[in-house]
Amino acid sequence: MNIYVLIKRTFDTEEKIAVSNGKIQEDGAEFIINPYDEYAIEEAIQVRDEHGGEVTVVTMGEEEAEKQLRTALAMGADKAVLINTEDDLEELDQFTVASVLAEYLKDKEADLILAGNVAIDGGSGQVGPRVAERLGINCVTTITDLKIDGSDVTIVRDMEGDSETIKTSLPLLVTAQQGLNEPRYPSLPGIMKAKKKPLEELELDDLDIEEDDVEAKVETVEVYLPPKKEAGRILEGDLSDQVSELASLLRNEAKVI
Amino acid sequence: MEADTLLYRGGSFLYGPAEADTVFTPEDFTEEHRMIAQTAKRFLEQDVRPQNEVLENQDFGKVKELLQKAGDLGLLGHSVPEAYGGLGLDKISKGLVGEMLGSGGGYSVAHSNHTCIATLPITYFGTEEQKGKYLPKLASGEFLGAYCLTEPNAGSDALAAQTTARLNETGTHYILNGTKMFITNAEFADTFITYAKVDGKAFTAFIVEKDFPGLSLGPEEQKMGIKSSSTRPVIFEDCEVPAENLLGEVGKGHVIALNVLNLGRFNLGSACMGASKYGLGLTLGYVKERRQFGRTIADFGATQEKIASMAMRIYAAESLQYRTAGYLEEALGGLYDAEDQGLIAKRMMEYAAECAVCKVYGSETLDAVADEALQLHGGYGYIKEYGVEQMYRDSRINRIFEGTNEINRLLIPMNLLKAAMKGQVPLPDLVEQAATEMNAPQVEEIGPVSREAEAVKAVRRVFLMSVGLAYETYGDKLGEEQAVLIKLADMAIALYAAESAVLRTEKAVAENGEEREKLKRHLTQALIDELLLSVEMDARQLIQSAVDNPQLGSATAAVTAELSRLQRGGTADTKRKIALAQLEAGRYVS
Ligand SMILES: Cc1cc2nc3c(=O)[nH]c(=O)nc-3n(C[C@H](O)[C@H](O)[C@H](O)COP(=O)(O)OP(=O)(O)OC[C@H]3O[C@@H](n4cnc5c(N)ncnc54)[C@H](O)[C@@H]3O)c2cc1C
Numbered sequence: 071m072n073i074y075v076l077i078k079r080t081f082d083t084e085e086k087i088a089v090s091n092g093k094i095q096e097d098g099a100e101f102i103i104n105p106y107d108e109y110a111i112e113e114a115i116q117v118r119d120e121h122g123g124e125v126t127v128v129t130m131g132e133e134e135a136e137k138q139l140r141t142a143l144a145m146g147a148d149k150a151v152l153i154n155t156e157d158d159l160e161e162l163d164q165f166t167v168a169s170v171l172a173e174y175l176k177d178k179e180a181d182l183i184l185a186g187n188v189a190i191d192g193g194s195g196q197v198g199p200r201v202a203e204r205l206g207i208n209c210v211t212t213i214t215d216l217k218i219d220g221s222d223v224t225i226v227r228d229m230e231g232d233s234e235t236i237k238t239s240l241p242l243l244v245t246a247q248q249g250l251n252e253p254r255y256p257s258l259p260g261i262m263k264a265k266k267k268p269l270e271e272l273e274l275d276d277l278d279i280e281e282d283d284v285e286a287k288v289e290t291v292e293v294y295l296p297p298k299k300e301a302g303r304i305l306e307g308d309l310s311d312q313v314s315e316l317a318s319l320l321r322n323e324a325k326v327i
Numbered sequence: 328m329e330a331d332t333l334l335y336r337g338g339s340f341l342y343g344p345a346e347a348d349t350v351f352t353p354e355d356f357t358e359e360h361r362m363i364a365q366t367a368k369r370f371l372e373q374d375v376r377p378q379n380e381v382l383e384n385q386d387f388g389k390v391k392e393l394l395q396k397a398g399d400l401g402l403l404g405h406s407v408p409e410a411y412g413g414l415g416l417d418k419i420s421k422g423l424v425g426e427m428l429g430s431g432g433g434y435s436v437a438h439s440n441h442t443c444i445a446t447l448p449i450t451y452f453g454t455e456e457q458k459g460k461y462l463p464k465l466a467s468g469e470f471l472g473a474y475c476l477t478e479p480n481a482g483s484d485a486l487a488a489q490t491t492a493r494l495n496e497t498g499t500h501y502i503l504n505g506t507k508m509f510i511t512n513a514e515f516a517d518t519f520i521t522y523a524k525v526d527g528k529a530f531t532a533f534i535v536e537k538d539f540p541g542l543s544l545g546p547e548e549q550k551m552g553i554k555s556s557s558t559r560p561v562i563f564e565d566c567e568v569p570a571e572n573l574l575g576e577v578g579k580g581h582v583i584a585l586n587v588l589n590l591g592r593f594n595l596g597s598a599c600m601g602a603s604k605y606g607l608g609l610t611l612g613y614v615k616e617r618r619q620f621g622r623t624i625a626d627f628g629a630t631q632e633k634i635a636s637m638a639m640r641i642y643a644a645e646s647l648q649y650r651t652a653g654y655l656e657e658a659l660g661g662l663y664d665a666e667d668q669g670l671i672a673k674r675m676m677e678y679a680a681e682c683a684v685c686k687v688y689g690s691e692t693l694d695a696v697a698d699e700a701l702q703l704h705g706g707y708g709y710i711k712e713y714g715v716e717q718m719y720r721d722s723r724i725n726r727i728f729e730g731t732n733e734i735n736r737l738l739i740p741m742n743l744l745k746a747a748m749k750g751q752v753p754l755p756d757l758v759e760q761a762a763t764e765m766n767a768p769q770v771e772e773i774g775p776v777s778r779e780a781e782a783v784k785a786v787r788r789v790f791l792m793s794v795g796l797a798y799e800t801y802g803d804k805l806g807e808e809q810a811v812l813i814k815l816a817d818m819a820i821a822l823y824a825a826e827s828a829v830l831r832t833e834k835a836v837a838e839n840g841e842e843r844e845k846l847k848r849h850l851t852q853a854l855i856d857e858l859l860l861s862v863e864m865d866a867r868q869l870i871q872s873a874v875d876n877p878q879l880g881s882a883t884a885a886v887t888a889e890l891s892r893l894q895r896g897g898t899a900d901t902k903r904k905i906a907l908a909q910l911e912a913g914r915y916v917s
Contacts, residue, residue: 137358255369258401258414285525
């Protein structure tokens with residue numbers, strides 16, 4: 071089976087994030103594989119181990135993303151591809167990323183493509199479905215279980231707490247939700263082997279893509295941190311006084327009613 | 328490669344400077360190092376930590392299970408050669424795994440006991456057959472190992488062992504008799520590296536398997552901490568050990584025992600440093616939440632002072648650990664497949680003083696951190712569920728095993744004196760030179776840590792001067808003056824810590840610029856501020872006990888003049904900045 075996993079390098083949102091000059095400060099930030107993409111990688115490895123084939127991890131972005139690709143190789147993926155747009159593109163949005171990835175994938179005859187449900191930084195959840203759309207293949211998002219039998223596929227997907235079982239067929243793109251599996255972390259032998267696995271680096275030129283055709287459609291107007299959480303307040307006094315005080319605070323201070 | 332071709336001679340920090348670009352620092356980690364560290368960290372956080380309660384209840388089956396999982400991940404085989412089923416990684420990786428697992432309490436002890444002292448004797452001193460038979464299993468976790476040196480009457484004086492070995496008449500087996508005390512991993516160990524005296528005289532190492540007839544275990548000890556590591560006596564009653572399980576040579580057991588301990592001490596330092604980082608992290612989380620007098624306790628100056636002190640010590644511990652790792656790698660990196668046991672032994676002994684510093688500085692850093700971490704948790708620190716109570720109990724053993732801190736301290740100046748006796752180090756000349764250099768006009772401040780670099784030189788001069796004074800008084804009997812030797816050791820430890828931090832900061836600033844390395848500079852400045860004072864105190868105490876009037880006054884004045892000219896104002900402010908950086912990050916940062 072020919073399996074592809076789309077992964078993204080994100081900063082660790084558990085770390086402190088600083089914004090200056092309308093940009094997130096990357097200095098000193100810790101970077102990781104987007105956690106949802108880890109489920110995708112794990113599932114890809116399990117599917118390969120069961121059905122045979124090869125897992126290729128693909129990312130798009132800057133040179134530094136090579137580290138996350140190496141980690142995926144160390145987990146057990148077979149090959150990696152970095153589409154390096156550092157020199158060609160300044161802004162990336164979901165349209166750009168999906169267009170480039172789809173262009174790369176179109177002649178790869180992928181049976182199964184996995185991606186994370188969302189990236190924890192941007193949080194749009196769009197790239198996976200957009201790629202599927204462009205490739206004209208089936209797409210199921212937020213999956214929590216995947217069974218493949220020949221080209222028949224049975225999927226359980228998370229529906230905001232409920233679950234839905236879907237039957238579909240390959241070729242297919244799925245996005246991984248928490249609960250799909252328990253992602254492994256690389257073993258030391260895995261890390262050593264990863265050094266010798268192929269990691270291909272491509273630029274837009276190699277894919278015959280014109281920068282203008284994939285130019286971002288989203289414009290970033292402002293970047294700011296959420297307001298600091300203030301200490302809560304406990305109202306006191308008669309219940310009816312408390313109610314009217316609450317109503318007045320909601321109207322005048324919080325301005326939500 | 329001869330030992331003499333090593334770039335850095337073991338123990339030479341005591342009498343000569345090093346250059347920043349020759350030391351390894353955490354800033355030099357490769358991507359692979361980081362990935363290895365990450366795996367060890369995830370193993371600890373995802374697999375070990377959640378089992379803490381089970382482990383603390385001494386469910387040794389769980390410990391064994393975790394060790395085997397560690398084996399699957401390659402975390403037991405980092406220091407076993409590739410040819411024998413391991414990974415043959417460098418000593419930096421060994422240090423990183425030790426650091427990352429360090430906060431695992433008893434599990435961490437069980438783990439490093441296995442990978443270090445229970446496996447390394449075979450790695451470096453085993454025959455090809457022994458390596459082939461045992462190493463792959465020890466690397467995978469199929470076999471777990473123990474190390475039997477200590478006896479009821481032979482603790483620090485390990486070579487006084489009373490366990491005996493006698494070759495049977497047919498020459499097929501050695502018959503061992505005796506009792507070993509406090510043996511870590513005894514409960515589930517498959518192999519026991521055991522020291523015994525052949526015919527009651529020749530101290531010799533053996534590989535004993537658990538099923539060899541005549542081996543039995545005494546009861547599990549009831550310990551203060553590290554409860555998830557098993558500690559039991561191991562008893563040999565006419566225990567039959569096949570002759571081919573003799574390790575190394577008859578009468579050369581001490582070579583193995585002492586050499587392997589060096590790597591054990593280095594590793595213990597790494598583990599303590601890692602545990603210290605964890606302790607600081609726990610504390611930062613707590614002081615930011617806990618409110619008293621209408622403020623978080625993190626707001627109080629007294630808290631910040633403690634936080635900064637912890638961070639400074641950790642910075643120094645980290646710097647000296649990885650500096651030592653670099654030296655060990657240079658000395659031992661190429662020797663995984665070496666046959667020349669003499670060379671291996673020489674190389675393992677080369678950095679005995681540095682490894683002793685790692686052990687002492689690391690274990691005392693952890694004790695200091697655990698103590699203040701508990702203090703900052705107030706009454707909650709004394710209550711089990713907050714985790715620091717366990718850390719406090721677990722920490723204490725590190726000053727005792729792998730050679731007590733006293734034994735390790737004594738070794739540092741004694742090694743120097745012995746090297747001087749053998750004419751390997753021109754100590755009288757060095758002492759003389761230090762004396763003439765004292766009070767030399769201060770160099771201009773040029774670099775970001777030039778005052779600190781100058782302070783390192785001053786500390787070295789004071790150390791050498793103290794060695795000289797002590798020698799003048801006691802002559803060849805100096806080796807018996809332990810109170811004086813311990814003071815010398817304290818100065819030597821301060822010197823290695825200070826120099827390692829300064830060199831690291833210099834290197835980082837050269838690489839990344841002063842602005843980005845501001846915090847490292849602050850950590851180094853404040854560390855030096857305090858070490859200057861503690862070294863002055865040590866030197867003056869030494870002078871008070873070793874020197875008589877009228878020289879006493881002039882010697883004291885010389886020490887004070889040399890060190891106080893490098894004093895700096897503003898320590899409190901620097902420490903506040905250090906504390907704020909730690910608080911903001913919520914974990915140890917440098
Ligand atoms: C939990 C635990 C696990 C252990 N695991 C192992 C293991 O796996 N394998 C193993 O072989 N051993 C193990 N040990 C033993 C440990 O290494 C010894 O306890 C240690 O070396 C000290 O020996 P001792 O207890 O006999 O103390 P002693 O040697 O009696 O020391 C008592 C005190 O006297 C001081 N002292 C002794 N000699 C001198 C001297 N010459 N000069 C100045 N002061 C001196 C010491 O510093 C110490 O403060 C373990 C111990 C414990 C508690």
